[in-house]
Amino acid sequence: MTQPSSSNTNATGWLTRRLPFLAPLHRHMTQFPMPPVNGWWGLGACLIVALCLMGLSGLFLALNYTPDSQQAFSAIEEIQRRVPSGWLIRSIHTTGATMLFAALYLHVGRGLWYGSYKAPRELVWLSGLVLLLLFMITAFAGYVLPWGQMSYWGATVITHAVEAIPAIGKPLINVLLGGEGLGTIALHRFFVLHFALGFIVLAIVGLHVVFLHGVGSSNPTADSPQPVTQTRPFSPYYISKDGVLVCVFLLIYAGLLFFLPDWIEKTSNIIPANPLKTPSDITPEWYLAPFYAMLRAVPSRLGGLIVAAFSVLVLFALPWLDRSPRHNATYRPTIRLGMTLVFIAFITLGAAGVHSPTTLWLWLSRVGLIVWFGVFLILLPLTAQRERRLARSPQEGSQS
Amino acid sequence: MKRLALLSALLITGLSDVTSAHADTAEQRGLFVFQHVCSSCHGMSQAHYGDMAALNPSLPALEEWSKQRHADLNSPIASPYPNEAVGKAANGGDFPPDLSHIARTIKGGPSYIETMLHSYTAPPPGVVLAPHTYYNPVALTHHHRFKMRPPLQDHMLSYPDGTEATTAQMAHDVTAFLVWSDDAHKASRTLIGSCVIAYLLIMLGLILWFKRLIWQRKPH
Numbered sequence: 001m002t003q004p005s006s007s008n009t010n011a012t013g014w015l016t017r018r019l020p021f022l023a024p025l026h027r028h029m030t031q032f033p034m035p036p037v038n039g040w041w042g043l044g045a046c047l048i049v050a051l052c053l054m055g056l057s058g059l060f061l062a063l064n065y066t067p068d069s070q071q072a073f074s075a076i077e078e079i080q081r082r083v084p085s086g087w088l089i090r091s092i093h094t095t096g097a098t099m100l101f102a103a104l105y106l107h108v109g110r111g112l113w114y115g116s117y118k119a120p121r122e123l124v125w126l127s128g129l130v131l132l133l134l135f136m137i138t139a140f141a142g143y144v145l146p147w148g149q150m151s152y153w154g155a156t157v158i159t160h161a162v163e164a165i166p167a168i169g170k171p172l173i174n175v176l177l178g179g180e181g182l183g184t185i186a187l188h189r190f191f192v193l194h195f196a197l198g199f200i201v202l203a204i205v206g207l208h209v210v211f212l213h214g215v216g217s218s219n220p221t222a223d224s225p226q227p228v229t230q231t232r233p234f235s236p237y238y239i240s241k242d243g244v245l246v247c248v249f250l251l252i253y254a255g256l257l258f259f260l261p262d263w264i265e266k267t268s269n270i271i272p273a274n275p276l277k278t279p280s281d282i283t284p285e286w287y288l289a290p291f292y293a294m295l296r297a298v299p300s301r302l303g304g305l306i307v308a309a310f311s312v313l314v315l316f317a318l319p320w321l322d323r324s325p326r327h328n329a330t331y332r333p334t335i336r337l338g339m340t341l342v343f344i345a346f347i348t349l350g351a352a353g354v355h356s357p358t359t360l361w362l363w364l365s366r367v368g369l370i371v372w373f374g375v376f377l378i379l380l381p382l383t384a385q386r387e388r389r390l391a392r393s394p395q396e397g398s399q400s
Numbered sequence: 401m402k403r404l405a406l407l408s409a410l411l412i413t414g415l416s417d418v419t420s421a422h423a424d425t426a427e428q429r430g431l432f433v434f435q436h437v438c439s440s441c442h443g444m445s446q447a448h449y450g451d452m453a454a455l456n457p458s459l460p461a462l463e464e465w466s467k468q469r470h471a472d473l474n475s476p477i478a479s480p481y482p483n484e485a486v487g488k489a490a491n492g493g494d495f496p497p498d499l500s501h502i503a504r505t506i507k508g509g510p511s512y513i514e515t516m517l518h519s520y521t522a523p524p525p526g527v528v529l530a531p532h533t534y535y536n537p538v539a540l541t542h543h544h545r546f547k548m549r550p551p552l553q554d555h556m557l558s559y560p561d562g563t564e565a566t567t568a569q570m571a572h573d574v575t576a577f578l579v580w581s582d583d584a585h586k587a588s589r590t591l592i593g594s595c596v597i598a599y600l601l602i603m604l605g606l607i608l609w610f611k612r613l614i615w616q617r618k619p620h
C-alpha cells in the first residue's frame with residue numbers, strides 16, 4: 001500500500017511499455033495534491049457514480065423501448081411488468097435523474113458558496129454550466145419518452161414556450177418535431193436527442209475533470225483566520241473520504257428507489273398520453289420546477305423565456321462579476337447573506353413551479369427572481385469592488 | 401450488534417412479502433373475482449394473461465381463460481368491447497375504464513375502490529334513477545347516480561379455497577388484486593431493497609473504518 005508498485009506486475013508492465021503515458025497519468029491521479037476540502041467536495045464523485053448508473057441503465061432501457069407514439073407507453077409497461085428485472089433497471093434510471101439533479105444543484109451550490117467559479121477555475125465552472133444546461137435538456141427529452149399524460153403535456157407547454165422566440169422559435173420547433181406536432185416523428189427525435197446527449201455529457205464531464213486537474217481543487221480554509229495549506233495526496237486520503245460519501249449517496253438512492261417509488265413517479269404519467277384531454281394541472285419534475293416558475297412569473301411568454309434563460313446565463317458571468325480575491329462566503333458577510341438568499345430563492349421558485357400559479361406563488365416567484373438577479377448583478381459586483389479596494393489598502397480594512 | 405438486528409429485521413420483512421404471494425391470498429382470490437366478474441366489462445390492457453401466473457400457478461387454467469376471450473397467454477387482457485362506442489352504449493354512456501393502474505390513478509385509491517364496491521343502496525326517497533343507473537352514495541361520478549351496475553352479490557361465486565364469498569370479502573380481495581396489478585413487483589422490490597440497503601450499510605461501516613485508519617497516518 002505504501003509503494004505504487006503496480007507497474008512492476010506483468011500485465012500492467014506490458015501495458016505501460018506500450019502506453020507510456022499511463023504511468024505518469026496514474027501518478028498524477030493518485031498523488032494529486034488535495035487541499036483540506038470538506039464533504040461538499042465529495043459531490044463530484046457522487047455525480048460521476050450517478051452518471052455511470054444512468055448510462056448503464058439507459059442502455060438497457062433503450063434495448064426494450066420503442067419510440068412510437070402508439071407503442072411507447074406499452075413498451076414502458078412491458079419493461080415494468082415483463083422484461084426480467086426491467087422494473088429495477090427502469091427505477092434505477094428514473095430515481096437516478098432525481099439523485100443526479102439533487103447532487104448537481106448541491107455541487108453548483110458548493111461552487112457558489114465557496115467561490116469555486118473564480119480564477120483560475122473559470123473553465124471548470126463554465127464547462128460545469130454547459131453540463132447543467134445539457135442535463136436540463138437531456139432530462140426534459142427523457143421525460144417525454146414514456147408518453148404518459150405528463151410527458152405529452154409537459155412537452156406541449158415547453159414547445160409552445162420555445163415557439164415564442166422571435167424569428168427562430170417556430171422553425172426550431174418545426175425541425176425538432178419534424179413538422180407534425182407531437183407525434184411519432186417528434187418522439188423519435190426526442191429519443192435520439194436524449195440518447196446522444198447522454199454520451200455528449202459524458203465527454204464534457206471528462207473535459208470538466210481535465211480542467212480541474214490543470215489547476216487543482218480550491219481550498220475552503222484559504223480565507224479563514226487560520227488557513228491550512230498542507231495538502232494530502234488524493235490516494236488514499238480522498239479516495240477513502242469520497243468512498244464514504246458515495247456510500248451515503250447510494251444509501252439515499254436505494255432508499256428512494258426501493259421504498260419510496262411514489263416520490264419519484266408521478267401518478268399522472270402512468271396514464272397514457274391523450275392529446276384531447278389536458279390534465280387539470282401540468283407540473284414539471286421538481287428539478288425543472290424553478291425554471292418553470294420563472295416562465296410563469298413573467299406575464300409575457302417571450303419575457304418568461306428570456307428571464308429563465310438569463311437566470312442560468314448570469315451564472316456564466318460570475319467569474320467576471322465577482323473579481324474579489326476572497327472566495328469563501330463564510331468569511332464575506334454580505335455574500336454569506338446574499339448566497340443564503342439565493343438558495344432560498346431557488347427553493348421558493350422550485351416550490352412555486354410544482355404548485356398551481358395562484359397569486360401568492362406568482363408573487364413569491366417574482367420576489368425570488370428579484371433576489372436571484374439582485375444578488376448576482378448588484379450585491380456581488382459591489383461587494384467584490386469593496387473587497388478589492390480593501391485588499392489594495394489593508395489599513396482601510398482594519399479601520400472599518 | 402444493532403446493525404445485525406436491523407439487517408435481519410429488514411430481511412425478514414422483505415421475505416414475508418414475497419412468500420405471501422404463493423399462499424391462498426387476497427390477491428389470488430381477487431384474481432378469481434376479476435376473472436369471473438370485472439373482466440366481463442373492464443380491460444386490464446397493460447397486463448398479459450400470462451402475467452397472472454405470478455398469482456395463479458396453473459398455466460393451463462390461465463390459458464383456458466385466455467382462449468375463452470379469443471386470446472392467448474401473451475396477449476393483453478383487453479377490454480371485452482370492440483370499441484369505445486359499443487362499451488359506452490352497453491353501460492349507460494360511460495366506458496368502463498381500464499384497470500391496469502386504477503388503484504393508483506383513481507381519486508381515493510384502494511380504500512375508495514373497496515368501499516365503493518359494497519356501498520350500493522336503494523335510492524333515497526325522491527331520487528329517480530334513469531335507466532342503466534344505480535345508486536351508490538360513495539361513487540365519484542354523476543352525483544351518486546353511478547353507471548356501473550352493482551358487480552358483487554353475496555355468494556355469487558364460490559372461492560376455491562373455501563373462503564366465504566360475501567360482498568365485503570370479494571370487494572376486499574379484488575381491491576388487493578388491483579393494488580398488486582398496479583405494482584406487480586412490489587414484493588421483490590422490498591426484498592431486493594432490503595438486501596441492497598443491508599449491503600450498503602455493511603459497506604459504509606467498512607469504508608468508514610478504512611477511512612479512519614488512513615486518516616490517522618500523517619501525509620509524508
Ligand code: HEM
Binds near residue numbers: 051117127212
Ligand atoms: C454531472 C455533472 C458533473 C460532474 C460529473 C462533475 C464532476 C466534478 C468532479 C469529480 C469534481 C472534483 C470534485 C469536487 O470538487 O466535487 C468537480 C469539481 C468542480 N465542479 Fe463539477 N461536475 C459536474 C457538474 C458541474 C456543474 C453543473 C458545475 C457548475 C456550474 C460544476 C462546477 C465545478 C467546479 C467549479 C469545481 C471545482 C470546485 C473547487 O475545487 O472549488 N460542476 N466536478
